[in-house]
Amino acid sequence: MDTPPLIRLERCPAPAKLNLFLHVVGRRADGYHLLQTAFRMLDWGDSLTFALRADGAVHRTTEVAGVPEKQDLVVRAGRLLQQASGCRHGADIAIDKRLPMGGGLGGGSSDAATTLIALNRLWGTGLSRAALAKLGLQLGADVPFFIFGRDAFAEGVGEELQPLTLPPAWYVVVAPPVLVPTAEIFRAEELTRDTGPIRITDFAASTTRNDLQAVACNRYPEVGAAIEWLAQFAPARMTGSGACVFAEVGSEMEAKDIVEKCPAPMRAWKAKSLARHPLSDWLD
Ligand SMILES: C[C@@](CO)(OP(=O)(O)O)[C@H](O)COP(=O)(O)OP(=O)(O)OC[C@H]1O[C@@H](n2ccc(N)nc2=O)[C@H](O)[C@@H]1O
Numbered sequence: 001m002d003t004p005p006l007i008r009l010e011r012c013p014a015p016a017k018l019n020l021f022l023h024v025v026g027r028r029a030d031g032y033h034l035l036q037t038a039f040r041m042l043d044w045g046d047s048l049t050f051a052l053r054a055d056g057a058v059h060r061t062t063e064v065a066g067v068p069e070k071q072d073l074v075v076r077a078g079r080l081l082q083q084a085s086g087c088r089h090g091a092d093i094a095i096d097k098r099l100p101m102g103g104g105l106g107g108g109s110s111d112a113a114t115t116l117i118a119l120n121r122l123w124g125t126g127l128s129r130a131a132l133a134k135l136g137l138q139l140g141a142d143v144p145f146f147i148f149g150r151d152a153f154a155e156g157v158g159e160e161l162q163p164l165t166l167p168p169a170w171y172v173v174v175a176p177p178v179l180v181p182t183a184e185i186f187r188a189e190e191l192t193r194d195t196g197p198i199r200i201t202d203f204a205a206s207t208t209r210n211d212l213q214a215v216a217c218n219r220y221p222e223v224g225a226a227i228e229w230l231a232q233f234a235p236a237r238m239t240g241s242g243a244c245v246f247a248e249v250g251s252e253m254e255a256k257d258i259v260e261k262c263p264a265p266m267r268a269w270k271a272k273s274l275a276r277h278p279l280s281d282w283l284d
């Protein structure tokens with residue numbers, strides 16, 4: 001019997017990421033900062049559903065607070081894939097948003113990566129993982145990592161990726177009640193921009209830091225307060241440009257205990273590391 005054509009892809013995961021460390025090692029001629037970072041994927045994130053449209057339109061069918069449909073990275077990802085492939089299909093995209101926005105967890109980038117991977121399948125456009133990662137970089141520096149699909153040591157602006165093999169781990173992620181604009185942190189005069197490069201083998205927590213953390217804590221004391229609270233239980237650090245902070249803990253039970261103690265208005269979640277992107281099998 002013939003396989004029926006795909007018309008819908010239900011509940012496709014868009015996992016969060018942590019930056020286990022983040023060093024600013026230089027600056028490109030266009031002002032973008034050169035980084036070294038370790039990306040870790042988490043088994044916690046948004047979820048997206050895609051339905052085929054015959055009229056070529058790409059629509060978001062759910063509201064995302066503060067993000068107009070046209071600017072949503074999922075809509076932009078769909079249109080970019082159409083342009084790159086010449087595809088005439090369209091899609092309705094529903095997002096079940098769980099990740100705090102602008103939290104340094106890469107939610108928007110992960111939504112975009114999931115859209116590129118899922119629509120590449122739904123539309124049968126057949127782009128390779130490498131081609132999708134290149135397209136994704138136009139949407140955000142974290143998108144190639146999610147398409148790469150596993151923990152990674154990253155350089156450049158985050159697009160030069162090498163696989164990292166890390167033991168499974170449990171994390172507590174805490175969101176302070178504040179939004180930290182990425183651009184403001186990278187623009188800050190006081191940002192350290194000359195951390196010496198390290199080798200992939202040297203990124204154990206003791207020898208690394210997040211260079212963006214001092215700037216974020218200085219300008220947004222809520223971030224420092226969240227680190228201080230979480231550090232009672234385990235070494236805590238900011239992810240990306242914040243505002244979220246995280247700590248590795250010994251077990252799910254320990255994570256659960258800490259999450260239950262988290263005082264409002266901070267919010268906390270437990271999350272496990274994820275070895276492979278759940279949609280990896282749809283690539284290559
Ligand atoms: C910091 C990181 C670490 O993973 O993650 P998040 O905190 O956003 O999750 C990323 O590098 C975020 O990359 P990306 O998602 O592309 O950043 P955007 O929000 O588009 O960047 C906003 C602005 O910050 C500056 N910027 C960003 C990235 C970079 N490597 N150098 C920069 O100077 C640029 O001025 C840019 O216009």
Ligand SMILES: Nc1ncnc2c1ncn2[C@@H]1O[C@H](COP(=O)(O)OP(=O)(O)O)[C@@H](O)[C@H]1O
Pocket residue numbers: 064066067071072073074095100101102103104105106107108109110111182240241242243
């Ligand atoms: N689908 C989306 N989900 C989240 N943010 C989005 C989305 N589309 C566009 N954005 C924009 O991207 C910005 C960064 O969001 P996000 O990726 O969640 O944070 P971060 O880059 O700090 O990890 C948001 O403030 C929002 O304006």
